[in-house]
Amino acid sequence: MTALRVVKRLDARPLRAQGIHPVDEVLRDLAALAPGEAYELVTPHVPGPILEKAAAIGVRGTSLETGPGEVVTTFTRG
Numbered sequence: 001m002t003a004l005r006v007v008k009r010l011d012a013r014p015l016r017a018q019g020i021h022p023v024d025e026v027l028r029d030l031a032a033l034a035p036g037e038a039y040e041l042v043t044p045h046v047p048g049p050i051l052e053k054a055a056a057i058g059v060r061g062t063s064l065e066t067g068p069g070e071v072v073t074t075f076t077r078g
Contacts (some may be wrong), residue, residue, distance in 0.1 A: 004038040004076060011042040013069070026050055030059045030075055039075040046071055 008029055012022050027050075029039055041047060046063045054061050054075055063073040 004074075005036060006040055006074075007033070007037045009040040009042070012047075013042060013044055016044060023050055023053070027053055027057070030054050031057060033059060033075065033077045035077055037077070041073045041075065043071050043073065044069045047073055 051061045061073045061075045
């Protein structure tokens with residue numbers, strides 16, 4: 001198995017605290033993912049709507065709670 005290379009990491013918690021939802025930015029970044037690349041999104045909860053939208057463009061996401069108020073979701077293509 002080939003290790004994934006994280007090409008971008010976005011901590012959306014400060015944005016969400018300001019009332020900003022980065023869904024458009026995240027989806028643009030996910031659309032650019034190549035096989036073998038990964039994108040990490042840090043949120044205060046599992047990003048259900050983004051996971052659904054990612055799946056619709058062929059990108060899979062796996063979420064892991066890494067601490068109180070911290071969920072890291074790793075997205076990969078294919």
